[in-house]
Amino acid sequence: MTFSMTFVWAFVIGGGICVIGQLLMDLTKLTPAHVMTVLVCSGALLDGLGLYEPLIKFAGAGATVPITSFGNALVHGAMAEAEQHGIVGLITGIFEVTSAGISAAIVFSFFAALLFRPKG
């Protein structure tokens, strides 16, 4: 039962976060880059307040796939490492969790630039 409900909430919450981004673009004068920046910082802030983890438990990929989870993961990595190694951990741990995403994006994008020509 919980299995199937997560699939529903993943769609609803994930889509909902995208709608927030769309409304910020349409109703304010923010550029897409500004909107993404706002969303990442919001994710970090929500995790600081302890609210993002419950959202992930509730909506699964609906909370982990949008860019807000990047901010959440940065705070999480820093906090986890700081608990073990003290204040230096804030710096060493910050990319611990997001390594997969950033490394994958850099490596794949590099090879894409070798393989593909610009379209349109």
Place this chain on the structure above:
Amino acid sequence: MKQGVKSQEEYQKRAKQHVPKRPVVSNSIRAFLVGGLICEMGQFLQQVFITYFGFNEKNAGNPTVAVLIFLAVLLTGLGVYDRIGQWSGAGSAVPVTGFANSMSSAAIEHRSEGLVLGVGGQMFKLAGPVIVFGTVAAFVIALVKHLFHLAS
């Protein structure tokens, strides 16, 4: 003079009628559908990694994100992702796939300027702000939280 003011007002009114209205509602619906669908794919992939590849709830996110990014970069190279983006707006920009799209499209676009200055130098043109502000915000928030933990 009076007529001038009146016709100016009238002009403004007329001009306003012809300014294209931003279709806020239909934009939001599109963003919701495409964004929701991408997250649904993520949820599905995560379930596959948990069920068939021995990952658990905690670490299944990494391969899921990597696969989503791979697909996004592939679709960007084929010119498909940007066409989806024109229709869906934030729906394809806000998920992590949009982050990958911004990096790969910049890399492909600037390939002609060389591997180092073009691909290497321009890849983070759009993704850079997200990483910089995300990192600084995360550092400050984690620092405050850590100091609270120490104090209590």
